[in-house]
Amino acid sequence: MVRSRVELDGLLAFPLTPFTEDLSVNLDVFAENVESHLAAGAGALFVGCGTGEFSSLAPEELAALLRTARDVAHGRVPVWVGAGGGAATARAGVAAAEEGGADGVLLLPPYLVTGPQSGLLDHVRFAIGGTSVPVIVYHRSPGVFTPAAARSLLDIPSVAGLKDGYGDVDLMTRIVTEIRAAGTERSGSFLFFNGLPTAEMSAKAYSAIGVARYSSAVHCFAPEIAHRFHRALAEGDAAVMDALLQGFYLPFVALRDEGPGFAVSLVKAAARLRGVKAGSVRPPLAEPSPAQLDRLEKIVDHGFAVLKGIESA
Numbered sequence: 460m461v462r463s464r465v466e467l468d469g470l471l472a473f474p475l476t477p478f479t480e481d482l483s484v485n486l487d488v489f490a491e492n493v494e495s496h497l498a499a500g501a502g503a504l505f506v507g508c509g510t511g512e513f514s515s516l517a518p519e520e521l522a523a524l525l526r527t528a529r530d531v532a533h534g535r536v537p538v539w540v541g542a543g544g545g546a547a548t549a550r551a552g553v554a555a556a557e558e559g560g561a562d563g564v565l566l567l568p569p570y571l572v573t574g575p576q577s578g579l580l581d582h583v584r585f586a587i588g589g590t591s592v593p594v595i596v597y598h599r600s601p602g603v604f605t606p607a608a609a610r611s612l613l614d615i616p617s618v619a620g621l622k623d624g625y626g627d628v629d630l631m632t633r634i635v636t637e638i639r640a641a642g643t644e645r646s647g648s649f650l651f652f653n654g655l656p657t658a659e660m661s662a663k664a665y666s667a668i669g670v671a672r673y674s675s676a677v678h679c680f681a682p683e684i685a686h687r688f689h690r691a692l693a694e695g696d697a698a699v700m701d702a703l704l705q706g707f708y709l710p711f712v713a714l715r716d717e718g719p720g721f722a723v724s725l726v727k728a729a730a731r732l733r734g735v736k737a738g739s740v741r742p743p744l745a746e747p748s749p750a751q752l753d754r755l756e757k758i759v760d761h762g763f764a765v766l767k768g769i770e771s772a
Contacts, residue, residue, distance in 0.1 A: 681729070
């Protein structure tokens with residue numbers, strides 16, 4: 460039976476997938492990293508998703524990450540896992556997630572090809588198949604929904620929400636309004652997430668249109684900063700948010716924008732600078748240059764200095 464209501468509150472953490480020197484998955488280190496997310500106060504774990512380098516993982520590696528995360532979390536927080544790719548691969552991933560005991564699935568967009576809105580909805584239906592595990596659909600290219608198609612997701616019982624990685628606030632406003640206007644219990648409890656890279660940058664704008672939940676990659680290396688921003692957002696504390704944006708997030712994102720894939724590579728590099736055993740990224744992602752790493756270290760250090768100033772004020 461499909462769960463009637465899914466609860467995902469607090470700051471959502473997306474653990475990195477650590478690799479050894481030969482780029483094999485390091486499950487022991489992953490277990491340590493999961494525990495550190497929990498100790499820092501993560502509200503839920505999404506393993507093997509974008510920040511976890513889903514596209515580079517084999518199915519058995521993804522299953523091992525899910526198993527490890529569930530063992531470490533031991534019911535303390537929900538553990539979700541990524542699935543996606545072509546239709547058959549996505550379907551197999553959702554089935555494996557249910558078999559592995561995941562609390563839910565983040566369904567990434569179809570691989571490479573695009574289709575009409577009816578085809579996109581059929582892709583979601585096909586991927587879910589006969590499973591009952593809750594699914595959050597990732598709204599981003601090449602899987603971008605119109606408001607009408609997004610409303611049709613309400614007709615697929617396993618779909619619990621929509622995560623926006625497309626970044627069109629006007630479109631997302633229309634989608635939220637369209638779904639809420641259905642006026643049913645299901646439309647009222649349907650979940651919306653801000654899934655843009657470094658989501659804190661757009662968190663104020665998205666919260667204003669009813670999309671307050673977001674995933675924080677910064678939680679992987681600076682959970683103290685991530686939680687302080689999250690608290691300020693919940694309290695409507697613009698001064699704290701602006702201080703953290705100006706003193707940390709803006710320069711971090713400026714550096715992030717210098718390289719393709721840096722939304723993951725830079726996060727992993729920052730984690731290593733903070734003593735996290737994250738390893739390097741798998742290709743085609745690439746590491747920052749030594750000069751960029753030096754700038755990154757200064758940005759992170761300044762971010763903590765700003766945080767210290769906020770807490771001591």
